[in-house]
Each structure stands twice: as C-alpha cells, then as structure tokens.
Amino acid sequence: MADITVTVNGKAMRRSVPDHTLLSEFLRETLRLTGTHVGCDTSQCGACVVHVDGRAVKSCTTLAASVDGAAVTTIEGIASGSDLHPMQAAFNDHHGLQCGFCTPGMIMSGIDMVNRYKAEGRALTPDAIRHELEGNICRCTGYHNIVKAIEDAAGRMTSMATAAE
Amino acid sequence: MSEGIGARVKRKEDKRFITGKGKYTDDIRMENQAYAAFVRSPHAHARVNGIDASDAEGMEGVIAVLTGAELKADGIGNLICGWAISSKDGSPMNMGPWSALATDRVRYVGDAVAVVIAESPTLARRAAEKVAVDYEELPAVAHADKALAKGAPQVHDNAPGNLIYDWGIGEEAATDAALAASAHVTEMHITNNRLSPNPMEPRSAVATFDESEDHYTLYTTSQNPHVARLVLSAFYNVAPEHKLRVIAPDVGGGFGSKIYIYPEEITCLWASMKTKRSVKWTADRSEAFMTDAHGRDHITTAKMGFDKDGRITGFKVDTIANFGAYMSLFSSAVPTYLYATLLSGQYNIANIYANVRAVYTNTVPVDAYRGAGRPEACYLIERMMETAARELGLDAAELRRRNFITQFPHQTPVIMAYDVGDFGGNLDKAQKAANVAGFPARKAEAARRGKLRGLGYSCYIEACGIAPSAAVGSLGAGVGLWESAEVRVNPVGTIEILTGSHSHGQGHETTFAQIVADRFGVPINNVSIVHGDTDKVQMGMGTYGSRSGAVGMSAIVKAMDKVEAKIRKIAAHQLEASEDDIVIEGGEVKVAGTDKKMAWHEVGLAAYTAHNLPAGMEPGLKEGAFYDPVNFTFPAGCYIAEVEVDPDTGVTKIVQFTAADDFGTIINPNIVEGQVHGGVAQGIGQAMLESVVYTDDGQLLTGSYMDYAMPRADDVPFYTIEHNTTVCPNNPLGIKGCGEAGAIGAPPAVINAITDAIGSNDLSMPATPARVWAAISAARPRVAAE
Ligand code: FES
Numbered sequence A: 001m002a003d004i005t006v007t008v009n010g011k012a013m014r015r016s017v018p019d020h021t022l023l024s025e026f027l028r029e030t031l032r033l034t035g036t037h038v039g040c041d042t043s044q045c046g047a048c049v050v051h052v053d054g055r056a057v058k059s060c061t062t063l064a065a066s067v068d069g070a071a072v073t074t075i076e077g078i079a080s081g082s083d084l085h086p087m088q089a090a091f092n093d094h095h096g097l098q099c100g101f102c103t104p105g106m107i108m109s110g111i112d113m114v115n116r117y118k119a120e121g122r123a124l125t126p127d128a129i130r131h132e133l134e135g136n137i138c139r140c141t142g143y144h145n146i147v148k149a150i151e152d153a154a155g156r157m158t159s160m161a162t163a164a165e
Numbered sequence B: 001m002s003e004g005i006g007a008r009v010k011r012k013e014d015k016r017f018i019t020g021k022g023k024y025t026d027d028i029r030m031e032n033q034a035y036a037a038f039v040r041s042p043h044a045h046a047r048v049n050g051i052d053a054s055d056a057e058g059m060e061g062v063i064a065v066l067t068g069a070e071l072k073a074d075g076i077g078n079l080i081c082g083w084a085i086s087s088k089d090g091s092p093m094n095m096g097p098w099s100a101l102a103t104d105r106v107r108y109v110g111d112a113v114a115v116v117i118a119e120s121p122t123l124a125r126r127a128a129e130k131v132a133v134d135y136e137e138l139p140a141v142a143h144a145d146k147a148l149a150k151g152a153p154q155v156h157d158n159a160p161g162n163l164i165y166d167w168g169i170g171e172e173a174a175t176d177a178a179l180a181a182s183a184h185v186t187e188m189h190i191t192n193n194r195l196s197p198n199p200m201e202p203r204s205a206v207a208t209f210d211e212s213e214d215h216y217t218l219y220t221t222s223q224n225p226h227v228a229r230l231v232l233s234a235f236y237n238v239a240p241e242h243k244l245r246v247i248a249p250d251v252g253g254g255f256g257s258k259i260y261i262y263p264e265e266i267t268c269l270w271a272s273m274k275t276k277r278s279v280k281w282t283a284d285r286s287e288a289f290m291t292d293a294h295g296r297d298h299i300t301t302a303k304m305g306f307d308k309d310g311r312i313t314g315f316k317v318d319t320i321a322n323f324g325a326y327m328s329l330f331s332s333a334v335p336t337y338l339y340a341t342l343l344s345g346q347y348n349i350a351n352i353y354a355n356v357r358a359v360y361t362n363t364v365p366v367d368a369y370r371g372a373g374r375p376e377a378c379y380l381i382e383r384m385m386e387t388a389a390r391e392l393g394l395d396a397a398e399l400r401r402r403n404f405i406t407q408f409p410h411q412t413p414v415i416m417a418y419d420v421g422d423f424g425g426n427l428d429k430a431q432k433a434a435n436v437a438g439f440p441a442r443k444a445e446a447a448r449r450g451k452l453r454g455l456g457y458s459c460y461i462e463a464c465g466i467a468p469s470a471a472v473g474s475l476g477a478g479v480g481l482w483e484s485a486e487v488r489v490n491p492v493g494t495i496e497i498l499t500g501s502h503s504h505g506q507g508h509e510t511t512f513a514q515i516v517a518d519r520f521g522v523p524i525n526n527v528s529i530v531h532g533d534t535d536k537v538q539m540g541m542g543t544y545g546s547r548s549g550a551v552g553m554s555a556i557v558k559a560m561d562k563v564e565a566k567i568r569k570i571a572a573h574q575l576e577a578s579e580d581d582i583v584i585e586g587g588e589v590k591v592a593g594t595d596k597k598m599a600w601h602e603v604g605l606a607a608y609t610a611h612n613l614p615a616g617m618e619p620g621l622k623e624g625a626f627y628d629p630v631n632f633t634f635p636a637g638c639y640i641a642e643v644e645v646d647p648d649t650g651v652t653k654i655v656q657f658t659a660a661d662d663f664g665t666i667i668n669p670n671i672v673e674g675q676v677h678g679g680v681a682q683g684i685g686q687a688m689l690e691s692v693v694y695t696d697d698g699q700l701l702t703g704s705y706m707d708y709a710m711p712r713a714d715d716v717p718f719y720t721i722e723h724n725t726t727v728c729p730n731n732p733l734g735i736k737g738c739g740e741a742g743a744i745g746a747p748p749a750v751i752n753a754i755t756d757a758i759g760s761n762d763l764s765m766p767a768t769p770a771r772v773w774a775a776i777s778a779a780r781p782r783v784a785a786e
C-alpha cells in the first residue's frame, strides 16, 4: 500500500492505495470521477488524459502512488462553476464530439497543447494540432471538428489570458 | 424557425459529455457488485478435454468459477443468427452451435470456456489465469479461400466443407450471354479487408438479479436494448421479457459492433443469478479485438461487360464471405441482402448475377460494421468502373455519366427499386467543389516536387432504413424493422419523446427535439428524448443501418400527427371554432383569421384538467405510433479523393477529400456533416491503414493499437462537404439517412486516386506505404518496356 497526499480538482486529500493502482483506477473507482475514460490497454487512445501539475498525462499508464504531492486536474475540474472552460465551449460550438467517449481526453490534451505552444511562443496551426493529437484517438468525428474546436479554443484562451493580464 | 428542421442547432446532449458527466455502462456501480473475467482459448481450434478450476476457486476473493456445462444445464440457449438464408438449391444455411461458454470445442482465439466471478476486476483476471484448461489442439483455418479448399480443417461438423450457404441472385445465363456479347470485359480480383469496428468505449455489462422478484436488470453497451431483451428472453432463456430490464445508457460509439448480443452479456446475467451478486464485466481493448464482431472480409472475382459505347451490358460477381467461427446475429444478411442487392450501383445494368458463398473459419465472428455489405458492393463496383474507364481510354467521370440511372423509380435486376436520386447532379457538385478542372495543373505542380498526384471517384448508393417488415420477413429476417415512438405532452406543455431508436453519438436528443420544435413551435429545451431503457420505452428496433432518421423520426412524426389531431379537437372546442381552422405555430394554437388563440401550455393543461373537453374525449395528451416504412431509402453521392504519393517511399497523403451527398431532407446539417466526417475517416482507415491480420493457423496478430492502425488526426484531411438534395418520397420528412455513407463511399475514392497516381490498378486495401511502393515498383518495368 502507498499513502499519498494529492490535490484533485482543487481538493486536497490523503489516501491509501495498493501499489499497483493506476491513476485512472484511482480517479474512476476510488474517487468516482468517471469522466476520465479508459479506451485501450497500450497507452494509445488518450481517453484517459488528465493533468498532473498542469501537464497532460495518460492516467492509464501512471501509478496513483507516483502522483503523491501533485495536483491532478480531471475533466470534472476545468469549468469554473457553471462557466465552461473555453475548450469545453469550443467542442460544443464546433460539434467536436459525437459519442463523447474520447472527449474528456481530447479536451484535456487540447488545453495542454494550447498552453505548451503559448509558453513556447509557437503557433498552434491545424497541422500542429493534428500532429499533437497523435495520442488521442476518436472513432466518431473524423477529427475535422475536433481540430476546429481546438484551434478556436486556442484563440479564446489566448484572448482570455490577455484580458486577465 | 431557428431551431426547426434544417437549423444548425448546437447539441443539447453535449454538456454532460464535455463536463465528464456522461453515464456509460462502466461508470455504473451497483451495491454488492462483483466482477467477471473470462477464461479464453489461446488456440484457434481445440478440443476441450477438461477444466480444472480448483486453484482459482481456492483464491481469496473468488466467488465462483462457472463453466459452459453448468450454463447448458441451466438451460441457457445457444446464440443465434436471426436472418435465414437458403442456398441456391433450397437447402437451409448450416448454422453451427454457439454456446456463450464453449463446452467441448473452442473455435477461435478468444472463445470463452469459463468465467471467474471475484471481488475485484484484478482478482478476477488473476484467477482466470489460474484456471487450467486441458486443450487438445486441432488444425485451424483462418482465411476464407483456404476454408473452402479440399481437406481444410472443419470448423463445424454440420457445415461440410465449411460452407454455410451457397447463395445466388439475378439471372446467371442472361448475364453470361451479355458478357459474351460485350465489346469489352473488365475483370478484377478484389479483396475487401477485414476490419475491427473499434468504438472507443469497449463493451461492458452490469447484470443484477433480484431474487425476491425473479427479476434481472442489465446495463449494457447496446445499440438496440429492446432487441437485446427480446433475444435474451426468447432464445437464450435468461428470463421472460417482463422479468428482464435492459438499459443502454450513454454508449460510446457502436458502428454495428454493439448491435449483437454477445456471450459476455448472457454470461453476466446468468452469473448474477448463480452468485446472487451484481456482476460487472468491461472489455479491455485486447478483448475487444478478440471478441467484438469484425467487419467485411470478402474475396471477390468480378466481370463487367461494356458495349462499344461504354455502356454496361452485364455484371457477374463471385464472392466468398468469411463469417468467422460462429454465425453472429445478422451475419447472414450482410453479404446477401445488404450487398448483392446493391450491385447495380448508380448504373443502368440490365444483367446482374452474383454468387455468394459464406464460410466458417477459426476467427472472430464477422457481422455488420458501418455500411455492412454496401461498402463491399460499392468498393467492387467503383473500382471496376475506374479500371474499366482506364482500359477503355475514357474519362472516369464520363464513363459513369454514360451509365447513370436518370429515370426514377428504377427497378434494378437485384430486388432494389430506387425511388429518387440525382446522380449526375451529385457528380457535378463534387467535381465543382473539388475543382477537377484544375487537377492537371495541380498534378504538374506536384510532379515538379517529385510527387505523384492522383484523383479518384466513387459514386456510391446505399439502401437504408432496412424495410418494410413484410418484405424483409419474406427475405428471411427474423424480426420486423419498424420503429416506435410516443409523444407525451405534459400538463405544463413540455414534451417528452419516447423512441425505440438509440443514440450512441448520433445526437438524437437534439435532432429529434428539432422535429418537434418544427411542428409545434416549442423551444427544443422544452423537449426531452427518452430512449435506451426497456422499462421506459416498450419496444423498439434500435439504431443501425442509418435508420433513426428515416424510420425512427417517421414514427415520431406519426405520433405527432395523432397528438395534433387531438389538440385540434380540444382547441376547436375551447375556442368555439372548426377543427379545420386551427393552426399551430410559434408556440400558440390559433383560430385562423381571428385573434382567438390558446397558448401551447394551455392546451396541455386543458387536456389534463379535463374540465372542458369535447364530449366523449379521454383526458390526457399522449399518443404512440409504430412506423413501418414502405421501402428502403437510397442515399447516394459522389466522393472525390485527391492524393499525393511519394514514389520513393510509397507514403501517401490525402490532400483533398470532397463529398457531395444526397441524404434527402437534413434536420441538422452540423450533425449530418459530422456523420460524413466520421464515416469518411473510417473509410480512409479501411483504404489506407486498417486490417485485421490472422496467421494461417488463426492467431490474431492485430490485437491492440500497437498493431491495428486506427486513423489518427494526422492521417486525414479537412473534408469538403456538399449537399444535393432530392427528397425521399416514401417517408413523411423525406429523409434518406446519412450514418454510413462515408464509410461506404470513401474507400474506392481513395484507392482509385492512388492507382491513378501510380499508374497501376493492382493495389489492395489497406494501401500501406509498403504496398503502394511495391505496386509502383511492379508497374515500373512494364512502363519502361512499353
Ligand atoms: S486508456 Fe490511456 S491511452 Fe488509452
């Protein structure tokens, strides 16, 4: 067993978990945060993506014990109250989801890539978005509207950040 | 009407999905829940001489290990195929027995022989590994052509030569004569590669037995929970229908693979009765590859004859369809009535004959996957057309135009009667949007960069809304293919629509509300859609075959007609007017030409207070309807793919993809275009990336995303979408269906583009860089020699 102290969606907690517990299991089964999905067993589909200390990780290949001391954000934790995160709103606006199963991972990866590109001062072009989505599989949308949604959200996130400065 | 038919309304259901609050089967946790893990065969074919579960049973936390013998002893029935197909000689199809847990023989890698029920999923899996099964390996066969060879291993004793049926359609002698008299005959050998559907949500089931009521509840990943309940009751003897509730909550994609009732659901239900625990099973992706019904897997030889003017004279097709180890629920219908009946394509063909042999192999069962039969037909016809055009020295579009059906209705020689279409118009629109006129310049520019640029067409037609019930019944279907709906207007005027259709990504909560908004002028937020629960909706046929629009929505319209008739009576009575003068618009019920009116909610309230209703009228405002279509619908369109090939590596990029579709009336263009995007991506996946690979002795080589190439964002382009609408005359909204078109139309467009680029017709799907490079290399010496 491992004792971990972790902040999940802003809430600090201590938990004891078996050593082999995956972060995805910990979130879904222990905390019942079922928005994080599991779509594969080879770390390729990205349905399980969450943020650990602000960076996108695949929770299906992360041990819960390894996030001791970290801040974890899941799809349930990105809206502020009833205000959707711009990435969430953009997925709705652009019809970027159908069955919704890949969507939490897509949104979490989308936020991460926007942040990274911004920090590095690089332009997040549609080609770059497609390249960055290498680890996120969607079977429903053919990616067209997902790419559009992330592109649009990138603009919204940047202008929000500018407005806040 | 901003929210009505044709409006690009944002989806109502999105909120729960984008906030992580969707409720999928694996998200459900019952009190007292235990977990199932299956003991699966590692062999493609083996006799089971014994099962020793003692080690597993002795593990702490293991509740039970159950086997097929016990399942049989409890009277659980074999799985069935629900569509009877007879061979040409009149003999019935040879259906081998399929037990949810195999007893004496396993027939594919993944065939389950036992189930472990334990306190946690990990424990259940560990215990499953401890179950010792005494297998005696038998020779196996994995590929359809080899299964028919003399001396091939026999998959089922009652299917000699592994032949399930040898079926034919059309006139063979007339077709032979037409081909013999042709000025030119194009002949091709075409393989349609085997695919794994891969909805992103793996299959899952949570079964609960309530001993006090003898009642079962099953949450499951189903496209058609009502059919699941019917089959579980009537054939698998799990429980009578009134003692079995099936709920398909949010379902993460289906694409056909979640139509069927699989061994795992049956076993979970039965195990919950045996153990008096709720039993949950969720597939991992490897299990999905090993157990979800695969799609396609045809080998075909075809001949198409042309007269001296390039008009098709006859089309003869010989297909072998691989059904895998067992006949899945709709498997038999796929290469027959969903395939061979579409072999006329968009063309006037007087003589068609098709022979289809279905065979058993030691592989995962094969059934309908997005398009189901129609992609195989379309791929065949459209590759034949492109190849023929090249052989005849004609422009590929021109050859198609010469042969297009232009008069409707049109009776083909293979059952289908096309009701309406505008094939030339679709082609025009696609050519314009794809700027085909500018292609030579683009090709020349690509050549300067050392790239081979090619353009390929696909003019597809499909049949949707599988119907009418009497017709499909006469062709062997075990069920009717209607749909049900109920419209409930509440006393406060809000509306609930109960439907037998099931949404697993299609956006019914939005589009179904739109047709209500369109009719009654209420905001879509005042309309909710209820589906996917056999306790809430009495009966329905579910969602597959692009039928929810054409059939499901038609049922809603029929129920709305009845509601409207009652509203007219109530309003006429209350407003002292004639029923004929009542108009419903903008959320009001008015008397035409006067200022007399009732607000929408006042009519609802009047129906339920029942203080002042016409004499003899029952209170309430709720009507149901069953809708049985009068014909199939025929979505059709033209797709144009443009590719660039790197001749040194074979790496191919789709640089442009244009779709011009005729889906009839469109309720929400966003959603319809989304369906095309997704379908086209799956079609591109089939054409360039995806393939289920078995070794000759039946080992599955593509059992994970490491080996099975799913289309990623990088593999597909932005799509250009055009609509060319001819309204379907056979249903009230004029809808044809849009769910499968992309997967049907895209593969031949892509392959025709690549073969155009490389100058060789000899290329199979998936056109991987290695294959494309090999095709270029093979074509080169010939070119040099010419
Ligand atoms: S579940 Fe984590 S990558 Fe697929």
Ligand code: FES
Residues within 6 Å of the ligand: A096, A097, A098, A099, A100, A101, A102, A103, A137, A138, A139, A140, A141, B200, B252, B253, B505
């Ligand atoms: S929306 Fe269904 S997998 Fe992406």
